[in-house]
Structures are given as structure tokens and as C-alpha cells.
Amino acid sequence: MRRTLQLAAIGTAAGAFSGLFGVGGGTIIVPLLVFWLAFGEREATGTSMAAIVLIAAYAVVLQATYGNVEPADAALVGVPAIGGAIAGTALQQRLPERAISGLFAVLLVVIAVELIVP
């Protein structure tokens, strides 16, 4: 029960941050799974991906009601990105888990700089 509540809290936080900043929930989900539920890095990133499918789907439905979604643009980045995701997950299996934490820290610093610089 406690675990379910923790997962619910992570989902709510991820949704709130994506509603606030337009960042995908992954930046919040991965560290919370690691630090709060003691997931290993690989498990945290894999599980985050399943959550992101639903979060992004909600957000697209919301955006579509405002008529903002352009499928041709999505395909332009999304089709090559599918190849990138297959390569990225394969590369991840060859890295030590702690290296994934280190790279994630770099990603968060980049996001922080983007937010601070107007």
C-alpha cells in the first residue's frame, strides 16, 4: 500500500512538472525511483519509459484540443529518434549503472542552465 502511494506520488509529481515546464516526466521519475524506491538505474529508466508513453499521450490529447499538434513535424524528429532510442537502450546495457547516474546528473545541469538563462 505504502509502495502504491509512493508510485502515485511520483506520477502526480511527474504530471505536475510536465504541466508546469513542458519537460517530460522522466527527469523527475528516474531520480525518484532511484532514491525513493531503491530502483537500480537501468530499471528506473526502463520503468520511466513505460510511464512516459501514458504521460505524453495525455499531453498530446490536451494539446490537440487546442489544435497545436503537427504530425509531419513529429515524424521528422520522431522517426529518426526511434532508431536513436534503440541505439541508446543498447548502449545503456554496456554501461555501469553508476555511470547512468553520472550522465543523468549532467542532463539535469543542462536543464537547470536552460531554465536559468532566459
Add this chain to the structure above:
Amino acid sequence: MNEVLTALLGFAGGMVGGLLGVGGGILFVPALAIFQDQPQVEAEAASLLAIIPVAAVAAWRQHGYGNIRLRDGLLVGALSLPGVAIGVVVANAVSQRALELAFAALALAIAARLAIRALRPSPAEPERSP
């Protein structure tokens, strides 16, 4: 030429996403905004649509590698919907700049904890809450 650069950034975004368990929007949005001249809102919307198949394929691959707790992931995703509503309400109540700075501070704090974790030798050690 711009199409090629957009596609290259798309590939890179997917790679970062697959590697780190994020959607890849951090590269999709600038790719569309800069090289396709899309306004920010349209770029974010197209980025979100692109993220759905990318995250689905990455989740499928991670399932094959045995790195996914599907029930947990679907629970987190399903319960994000009330969070989105909370986020939108808060965004309208508080200054956007204050929110950005607060999130930047939070991101740096988490980055510091992750960096400390990355430098620890033993992956077998259980983590403790602060």
C-alpha cells in the same frame, strides 16, 4: 539541409532518451523551433507526439533486456493526470520566472545527489533516504 539537421537532432534526442529514460523533448523542441521555425507551443506539441512511439520502443527494448517493472511504470503514468491539472493551476497562480528558478534549483540539487551516487564504488549498497 534543415530537414537533415532536424532529423539528426531527433536521432540524438532518441539516443539520450533511451540512454537516460527520458522522452528526448530536450532536443526535439529546439530542433523544431530552430530548424523548422515552429513557435514554442507547436514545437512542444509535435515533440510530445514524437515522444509516444520513442518511449514505447524504448520500453519494449528495456522489457527485452529485463529492465522494466511494467505495473509500476503504468501506475506512475496513469496517476500523472491529476498532476498535470495541478501543474496547470499552479502555473497560472505563480510567476513563471519564479517557477523556472525553483525547478532549476531542484534539478541542481538532484544532480548533486546523483553525482555523489555515481562516484560511490559499490552498486550493491542499499540507498538510504536523506
